[in-house]
Amino acid sequence: MANDPISLPIIRKLIGFDTTSRESNLALIEYVRGYLAEFGVESLLVHDEDKRKANLYATIGPADRAGICLSGHTDVVPVDGQEWDTAPFEAVVKDGKVFGRGSSDMKSFIAIALAFVPRFLERGLETPVHLAFSYDEEVGHLGAKRLIEVVKDMPVKPAMCIVGEPTSLGVIIGHKGKKKVRTHVRGHEAHSSLTHEGVNAIEYAARLIAFIQQTARKWQKDGPFDEECDVPFTTMQVGLIRGGTAPNIVPKSCVFDMEIRHLPNVDPEALFDAIRHHAKDVIEPEMKAVAPDAGFDFEEFDSNLALNTDPDEAVVAFVKRLAGQNKHGKVGFGTEAGLFQQRAGIPTVVCGPGDIAQAHKPNEFITLDQVRKGEAFMARLADYATSERLAGGA
Numbered sequence: 001m002a003n004d005p006i007s008l009p010i011i012r013k014l015i016g017f018d019t020t021s022r023e024s025n026l027a028l029i030e031y032v033r034g035y036l037a038e039f040g041v042e043s044l045l046v047h048d049e050d051k052r053k054a055n056l057y058a059t060i061g062p063a064d065r066a067g068i069c070l071s072g073h074t075d076v077v078p079v080d081g082q083e084w085d086t087a088p089f090e091a092v093v094k095d096g097k098v099f100g101r102g103s104s105d106m107k108s109f110i111a112i113a114l115a116f117v118p119r120f121l122e123r124g125l126e127t128p129v130h131l132a133f134s135y136d137e138e139v140g141h142l143g144a145k146r147l148i149e150v151v152k153d154m155p156v157k158p159a160m161c162i163v164g165e166p167t168s169l170g171v172i173i174g175h176k177g178k179k180k181v182r183t184h185v186r187g188h189e190a191h192s193s194l195t196h197e198g199v200n201a202i203e204y205a206a207r208l209i210a211f212i213q214q215t216a217r218k219w220q221k222d223g224p225f226d227e228e229c230d231v232p233f234t235t236m237q238v239g240l241i242r243g244g245t246a247p248n249i250v251p252k253s254c255v256f257d258m259e260i261r262h263l264p265n266v267d268p269e270a271l272f273d274a275i276r277h278h279a280k281d282v283i284e285p286e287m288k289a290v291a292p293d294a295g296f297d298f299e300e301f302d303s304n305l306a307l308n309t310d311p312d313e314a315v316v317a318f319v320k321r322l323a324g325q326n327k328h329g330k331v332g333f334g335t336e337a338g339l340f341q342q343r344a345g346i347p348t349v350v351c352g353p354g355d356i357a358q359a360h361k362p363n364e365f366i367t368l369d370q371v372r373k374g375e376a377f378m379a380r381l382a383d384y385a386t387s388e389r390l391a392g393g394a
């Protein structure tokens, strides 16, 4: 229709690719690469190990200047077991909304950025715009972790980054980080009539788990606190446990997984040190007195860095101007923004169209109003990038 948002055809196209995290995203990436190539823009692909997935990085405008990076993930969460009223991988426009998996989280942001590429080029950019589209965000930010290793060593890296996760175009300067640890408890097997000759891995796991619970309650009660976070303290819990063989065998092994969701300005290593210290120095000597090879091992997996951008960073005021906002805030969900900020040293905020409340659910949608606001955001970015050079971006 005449008054449809200009990005709608690309939104339709992107939703049409089933990029559930377990699937390859290469068809979508090839589409984006082909689209950019039509405008003479080259793409750098950074693949995963078995070449089933790829990140795409492209620069529009002068490649020898630091610019503004627009980052987004191409994967979506599964629709398995969800009741959808429409086909999830087909964009359906109805009642002022675009329905489809990834409509809000976060293919519309990517589509809007792509729709503006010809406009950026026509007008000639003084400040370049970099596109960074990743895979496997929903399963541990795996793609962004690989991509950031390439970006951080680029001769000219972005001066700032906007991660377009759905915030209804609110400007987000912080979110919690996540640290997951798998604990392996090595016990010593014995007949259950000889418990004193064995080391019961399950019981020692339980001792450490009780300490984890006490520690988490202490954080909740005594802080530290960050009132800008919706849950203003660091949380921690054990979410999975496995161990033992039979009631008449003293178990020789137990494994459990814990997760810490820590405040943006808290060091997760220091938090975990308290757990490690209790295991190694308080509990383990008792185990080793019976069997010297008994004890605890820790293995970190699938963690995500917090975002903790200083409100005085230039990126914060800049993105407020683009989004027409005068406030900033923090959110409860994690993004790749912490990787850009902490791993690559690029000042970063999260700001994108759509509402996180609609993400990951059946009948996910984005309103046409949010799509239009996202386009207005991108139009202001074009105005800025065609008229000004970023300070320090020479």
Ligand SMILES: [Zn+2]
Pocket: 073, 105, 106, 137, 165, 166
């Ligand atoms: Zn997302």
